[in-house]
Amino acid sequence: MQIESIEIENYRVFRRAKLENLPRLVTLVGANGTGKSTLFDVFSFLKESLSQNVGRAVMRRGGLKELISRGSTGPLQISLKFRESGGRLATYEIAVGDRDGRIVVEREVLKFRRGQRGKPWHFVDFSCGKGTAITNESAYGDLGASEERAEYALDEPDILAIKGLGQFKEFRVVSEFRSLIESWQISDFHIAEARPSNEDGYSEHLSTRGDNVAQVAQYLYTYHRKQFDHILEVMASRVPGVEKVEAKPTEDGRLVLRFQDGSFKDPFIARYVSDGTIKIFAYLVLLHDPKPFPLLAVEEPENQLYPELLPELAEEFRAYARRGGQVFISTHSPDFLNALKLEEVYCLKKISGFTTISRAVDSENLRSLYEAGDLPGYLWKQGLFEGLNQ
Template identity: 70%
Template structure:
């Protein structure tokens, strides 16, 4: 699966914003307060709405009046267009309203278009807890086949229809989209957490903050040695001097990461390793996960990382995207941007209190300058990304 378009309506700073033609690796830049974190929060909101309900997801963000764009009554709208596994473009639309103080699903639609001109099939079409779902999805697109619909009523008008339907195999694309929302991952890495020793235990996947990196490293070493070797190979390529990394148990039953530098006889434990080394290792553990996340969001990966490592890290992100995951990363770093392709860069522009989205490759000036050999990060630093500022 790949998300190709995101449309936001009345979602905080995004009164009416669209990101189109999204590649597998998307880099988002913008001045402080332009909405980078809010953009990433859209994925978290959808996940919260799915695992709980829309009312709970809105409440976690301060309530409807805090989430809806200033001066707007709603509804709050999120539309995701994605390429599902068979290659067809599907559209998921969610509109959320405030109904006399209660947050409800105003409209929820999942649809496909049959060919370029055919009318779309609304596989899911619900409003305020009532709607229909197509039961013969497997027959979609076959000549002479008409949609067979079944009416359903949800117990709670703030519950997403895909929460229930996605559990059934006959709703394959619903299940795929549900899987995307449930298994996306945001990385908010904290160096101090990764440096400390961890309780010995079991952890298959890196947490949001990275505090379990030693446990995950041990899990990879014991259960997926091929993937762990790929992490080490990448470390040798990206961080010169590092020959080996191990999660060493201590006498009190904790795990400590140890890094072997080829120039020294004894290894260094994590607390004495540079910020750049420990952070690069944690990112590689995330990126070489045997069960990669379908969508990975990383906010400001340049923090605590040496500038010369940023383009190396960007190459690892791109490799992850090419292996099947989709990556969104926000940045303030010209060095990180220098490794990006122009079509991968989107920038946020705040005008009159609301944010719009521009794509770098749509700018003729930027295209010409890059064609002449200029680097995107250098152009951004010069102020040639209109509306984008530095820290």
């Protein structure tokens, strides 16, 4: 799945904002408080609404009054346009409000377009826990077919229909979309928790907080040795001072990582190396996952990292996106931006208390400077992104 556009209304600083023509690698820039973290929270909100329900996801954010944009009465609305695995354009829309003081899903629609001119089929169309769903999914590819629908009722009005119906095999399209959102990875990386240990066992994927990096390294070492060896090669070639990284299995089957610093005779066990070294190792473990997350969101990956590493890290993110995982990144680093294409950069700016979003490549001035050889990071540092939204 690749998200092509996102529309957000009445979600905190986003009274009405839209990201369009999204590439596989999307990078957000803007001053503090312009909503970069809030955009990532939109992804988290949708994921939590599935894993729990919409009411709980809203209450975790302080309630609807705190979540809806200041001065607005709602509803909160999110719309995603995306390409599913077969290449068809689809739209998912959700509107959240309250009825008699209770949080409800006022409208939820999942629709797929049929060709260039065909009328979309509404695979899901619900309001306040009741609605209809397609019952003849197998006929969707036949342009001469008509949709057949049946009525359904959910247990509560704050449950998403894609959650309720997505549990059943007969709703394959709905189930696939639900699984995609459940597989999103919104990183909340904490370096103190990411430091590898000698704990037993393994994990297939890095957690959102990075606290299982040793277990994922063990998994890659055991089942995907080629990827693991490549990670060690990258560490040794790119991290300043690190001449060699080796993985030593212990007698009881656990893995000990040892980092050789050129200034010292003996290597360091992983728990004694710098934060930056551990962080780049954790990112490489994440970005060389054999099964990329369909969506990966990472805030400010430059923190604790040596500036010269950032262009190469940006390329690692781009390679991950090419393998199938759409990537959203926020950054304040000119060094990171310098490794990007102008069409991969989106600028957030507050106007009258609310955020607007623009593509850097849509600015004629920025585009001409970029085509003349200036890099995005230098243009950002010079303040030339200012006024882009006006």
